[in-house]
Amino acid sequence: MFGYECNYKPFESELFELARQFYTQSGGRGFSAVQTVAFDGGGASDTITADGAEYVFSYSDAVPDDKTAARKILLRQRKISLYKALQDRLGVSLPWGALTGVRPVRLGYGLLSEGVPPGEIAAAMSEKYLVSADKARLVSRVIAAQSGCVRRGDGKTVDFYVHIPLCPTRCNYCSFVAVPIGRLQKYVEPYADALVREIAATAKTLADGGFSVASVYVGGGTPAALPPELLRRVLEAVPYKDVEFTCEAGRPDAVTDEKLKIMRGAGVNRVCVNPQTLNDATLRAIGRGHTAADFFAAYEKAYKLGFTVNTDLIAGLEGEDLAAFTRTLTAVRALNPHNITVHTLCNKRGSDIAANGQAFPDPNASDAAGAMVAFADGYLSDAKYVPYYLYRQKLAAGNLENVGYTLDGFRCVFNINAMEENLPVAACGAGGVSKKIIPSAHGVKIERFANVKDIKLYLEEFNKRLPLKQIFLSI
Ligand code: SF4
Missing domain, CATH: 3.80.30.20 (tm_1862 like domain)
Incomplete structure (x- = not known):
């Protein structure tokens, strides 16, 4: 098995997921890693001990005041540090690099909205998130295939x-x-x-x-x-x-x-x-x-x-x-x-x-x-x-x-x-999740209304829950 600990708890579960991916990618080779994060003077650093070897990474990128934007930047830094340390120590790379999320294409669209030309999306994915060349190209091909689809609706x-x-x-x-x-x-x-x-x-x-x-x-x-x-x-x-x-x-x-x-x-x-x-x-x-x-x-x-x-x-x-x-x-x-x-x-x-x-x-x-x-x-x-x-x-x-x-x-x-x-x-239906997409300072905010998953309970609560969903959808 493997062990992973981080002193900065808000990021620990996402970083654990990245460490877990290294465990499966390395054929189940056991390892232990401890990541110590320090914030000082506007910068941040990681000291990572992986199977006895120590790695230190420092960052001085400007971090915005906005909490959501700052979290994204700081988490990406921590993931990059952990990725580089484990890649070096275990000698394996992950197909999706330092990404742990379920929607990598969205990051490609994010790069487009930052002004990266379509032809450079793959290179930018590899550089920014350490994604393998094949997977970065896959993102770029998917974006090309989605061309002409409504990107964000009119809300109606x-x-x-x-x-x-x-x-x-x-x-x-x-x-x-x-x-x-x-x-x-x-x-x-x-x-x-x-x-x-x-x-x-x-x-x-x-x-x-x-x-x-x-x-x-x-x-x-x-x-x-x-x-x-x-x-x-x-x-x-x-x-x-x-x-x-x-x-x-x-x-x-x-x-x-x-x-x-x-x-x-x-x-x-x-x-x-x-x-x-x-x-x-x-x-x-x-x-x-x-x-x-x-x-x-x-x-x-x-x-x-x-x-x-x-x-x-x-x-x-x-x-x-x-x-x-x-x-x-x-x-x-x-x-x-x-x-x-x-x-x-x-x-x-x-x-x-x-x-x-x-x-x-x-x-x-x-x-x-x-x-x-x-x-x-x-x-x-x-x-x-x-x-x-x-x-x-x-x-x-x-x-x-x-x-x-x-x-x-x-x-x-x-x-x-x-x-x-x-x-x-x-x-x-039971388990159906309605969603609203609301423009926000960070692009969009998703609000959800989830129907009860269990069919028996769905039937029991039908008359109570349906009006709530109707209100959710109508405002
Ligand atoms: S049990 Fe049904 S929903 Fe689940 S994988 Fe099989 S076919 Fe799909």
Whole structure:
């Protein structure tokens, strides 16, 4: 294991996360690091003892009076110091350098707004945050692919989200509050009824406030886990039919011709059919409850019905090597889906794999996951896919990222907006989080209203919580 301590507590958890990334990146080599921060005379310094070696870094950058801006600068300094010390002591580099946040693309946009030319974003990311050349270029490519998307709205345009946290079974890596539908049978119909009411009430609040809707996303969970009639009622309740309308149909074992036709009839124009892997042994091991053949059948139905189709894959699944991942990716790509999203396995708290004692990603999996992600990027780029949105998650194998790739003309605008927090969100359903984006001295401030996650509690508190959300959205 590793140990990390810092005398400056406000930054300790973010710095701990950076140290943790070094631990997994170095194949689980144990180390201990102590960082002592000192502020004096307008400057700051770090003394870092890493496995007996001492490193000292001093900074004299001007620090603004504004607390938020000052925090950003001071934290970045501490991260750079720790990064350089551990990089030297352990002899490894991290793909995302000193970054620990989940939205690196946003930092690229920040550089653009500071006047860095688009062609120099990658170099500036590497210089300022020590990001590897490949990942810095990836940020720059994502920004280029997002060109023409609304960067910040007028405050009166929102995205509309509906959450259905039900699945056929629970995958062992899942950290969402997604419940196997069989366990909640008696709540399924009341939940669909409540959703229909919440969708109608939210749509009325938006109409009364003069809001327009840019895109709709019905996610989960596995929305297609709902029985056909309930799925129809929920989707038909959404009154926005001439916009990008995605239903994350999800697990191939829940996708049927009947449900796809219901989606089509309700105005859905994009679906996700997600295999994650096409290796049946892995699918069994991770509790997916479907086979590769189920995926091919579901995909074909969706494609034939004219949907824009996304397929999700995971790099770094237990027991899979680069050859297995390559087989999956090439077979999926041969189907020519409009979007392919490549996730990196995370074993976040709440998943069965984390509960089984794997507190961190397997340190030995870093190199394999890195090779898979690099292969995917090169292979998909050769096949004319471009990376168009990107985010990171804590505890991802190899400290890597999740990337959405698209063929030209098929970007999912909801995904871009969600990652970059471009537009407010009006969210319905258990666990749905509505967001307001408020201009502030530091760019924007995000305010959130979270619906109760547990379906039973959501139903119990429905009448009390819905008016509160309506007030949140209307002012
Ligand atoms: S399909 Fe997705 S949401 Fe459902 S259990 Fe699996 S990972 Fe979780």
